[in-house]
Amino acid sequence: EPEVTQTPSHQVTQMGQEVILRCVPISNHLYFYWYRQILGQKVEFLVSFYNNEISEKSEIFDDQFSVERPDGSNFTLKIRSTKLEDSAMYFCASSSDGFSGELFFGEGSRLTVL
Amino acid sequence: TQLLEQSPQFLSIQEGENLTVYCNSSSVFSSLQWYRQEPGEGPVLLVTVVTGGEVKKLKRLTFQFGDARKDSSLHITAAQPGDTGLYLCAGPHGGGFKTIFGAGTRLFVKA
Numbered sequence: 001e002p003e004v005t006q007t008p009s010h011q012v013t014q015m016g017q018e019v020i021l022r023c024v025p026i027s028n029h030l031y032f033y034w035y036r037q038i039l040g041q042k043v044e045f046l047v048s049f050y051n052n053e054i055s056e057k058s059e060i061f062d063d064q065f066s067v068e069r070p071d072g073s074n075f076t077l078k079i080r081s082t083k084l085e086d087s088a089m090y091f092c093a094s095s096s097d098g099f100s101g102e103l104f105f106g107e108g109s110r111l112t113v114l
Numbered sequence: 115t116q117l118l119e120q121s122p123q124f125l126s127i128q129e130g131e132n133l134t135v136y137c138n139s140s141s142v143f144s145s146l147q148w149y150r151q152e153p154g155e156g157p158v159l160l161v162t163v164v165t166g167g168e169v170k171k172l173k174r175l176t177f178q179f180g181d182a183r184k185d186s187s188l189h190i191t192a193a194q195p196g197d198t199g200l201y202l203c204a205g206p207h208g209g210g211f212k213t214i215f216g217a218g219t220r221l222f223v224k225a
Contacts, residue, residue: 004156031211043157043202043215056210091156098211101147101204105156 002026006092006106014114016081021109023075023092031098032075034067035091036060037108043091049075050098082113117141118203118216126222130192135219137203138185144206146186148177151200151218193223 005024013019025032034046048055049067057065066078075094079086089110093103119138127133137146145164149157161170163179163186170177174197176189190197204215 033211033213035215042217043151043204045212045214048211050211056208056212089154093156095211099144099206100162101145101206101213102159102162103147103157103204103213104159108154108156 002028002104004092004094004104004106006090006109008109009107010110010112012112012114013082015084019079019082019086019111021077021079021090021092021111023077023106024073025075025092025094026096026104027073029094029096029104031055031095032067032069033093033095033103034077035093035105036088037091038088046077046090048098055098079111082111084113087111087113117207117214118205120201120203120216120219122219123217124220124222126224127193129194129223129225131223132189132191133193133221134187134189135201135221136185136187137216139205140184141207142183144183146179146183146203146205147213148186148188149202149204149215151202157202157204157215190221193221195223195225197221198223 032049047057064080089108091108092106148160151157166181166183168179174191200218202218207214
């Protein structure tokens with residue numbers, strides 16, 4: 001069964017460092033997403049991406065964040081200068097229909113900022 | 115203010131009991147989804163409800179969409195320890211292909 005894969009599963013970094021989280025969405029999906037979940041809290045929308053551009057972003061997704069689809073398979077989230085409060089689980093998701101709400105999530109990348 | 119309010123936040127029951135969890139909003143949604151999330155993993159889609167008043171069954175799970183498409187419920191019959199997890203409701207909101215999530219109901223089923 002097709003699945004969304006994310007790497008790394010866990011990354012520990014120092015405050016101020018750049019981090020890149022990688023995702024391989026399901027191959028025939030066209031809509032891509034990043035969500036964040038701080039430990040014990042809700043799943044928060046960060047950004048949606050379609051047709052090689054950002055469709056919508058939340059207030060969390062400030063200038064420190066960027067997304068890219070560098071080739072036909074990968075979808076990345078970059079945090080330029082990490083802060084302590086960026087520590088969270090980051091989930092990539094993909095969908096075949098951007099309006100359906102039916103998302104397929106990866107296993108997540110746990111980011112710990114020290 | 116949460117767009118999707120879920121209740122209860124936490125539920126601990128014995129194996130074999132029935133339960134219902136709720137997802138409410140003041141906004142109309144074109145559809146609502148229910149996901150289940152286990153610790154350390156991503157949410158997994160269980161079902162989508164689209165039509166007001168719709169009822170969908172998935173084995174022991176029954177999902178209902180309110181007539182006005184502002185609320186939904188999930189009923190589990192004869193809960194089992196394997197049902198333990200975080201149940202999230204979600205729905206498409208606004209433009210830009212955005213899906214928002216409720217805070218979830220954390221269910222614990224004791225053997």
